[in-house]
Amino acid sequence: MKQILVVDDSATMRRMVMASLRSLTDVKFEEAANGLEAIEQLAIASVDLMILDLNMPDMHGMDVLKFVREHQSYSEIPIVVLTTKGDQYTHMTAIGAGASRYMTKPFDPQTLATQVIELLN
DSSP, rough: OOEEEOOOOOOHHHHHHHHTTTTTTEEEEEEEHHHHHHHHHHHHSOEEEEEESSSSSSSSHHHHHHHOOOOOOOTTOOOEEEEEEHHHHHHHHHHHHHHHHEESSSSHHHHHHHHHHHHHH
């Protein structure tokens, strides 16, 4: 069973993301409401993919992305950045820091599911 960590400070957005991926078989979800919780989840659970917001309290998503890429234990985890920031600079910065995919909110549920399936295979 694949484990997906959904990191967003909005509980509603976390639920929307998980609902968009419910059709995927053999997938389990973990949640984190901020960057620090995301790092805690990585330490206690085996994560196969992360869906990561950027604008969060306590620890910005870009810092989480950099942390994951700098630690050998987590560096291969695919990360989908899902954020309201649609500007080219943020997009390129996230990709340059190691994001596997970059999507903006509001998002298309089918597009998110397709990206997740590609990254998990």
